Amino acid sequence: MKLLKMLSxxxxxxxxxxxxxxLVLWAVSGGQGTPEEIAHAERFGIFIGLWAPTFFILSNxxxxxxxxxxx
Numbered sequence: 217m218k219l220l221k222m223l224s225x226x227x228x229x230x231x232x233x234x235x236x237x238x239l240v241l242w243a244v245s246g247g248q249g250t251p252e253e254i255a256h257a258e259r260f261g262i263f264i265g266l267w268a269p270t271f272f273i274l275s276n277x278x279x280x281x282x283x284x285x286x287x
Contacts, residue, residue: 238265
């Protein structure tokens with residue numbers, strides 16, 4: 217039960233870290249280099265940003281399982 221709550225909290229934090237990392241990656245590498253490098257940086261930022269919903273969903277599921285296990 218405690219492990220599930222810890223995993224829930226970790227996934228919740230990782231969701232926000234994913235959003236921040238996507239913004240930083242896009243801002244840092246987005247304006248430099250050739251058009252291909254700029255496009256790659258943009259796609260990579262979007263890829264990292266797509267992790268956020270997955271982490272938030274996992275956080276929700278782990279939280280539900282923790283509540284179910286405690287009752």
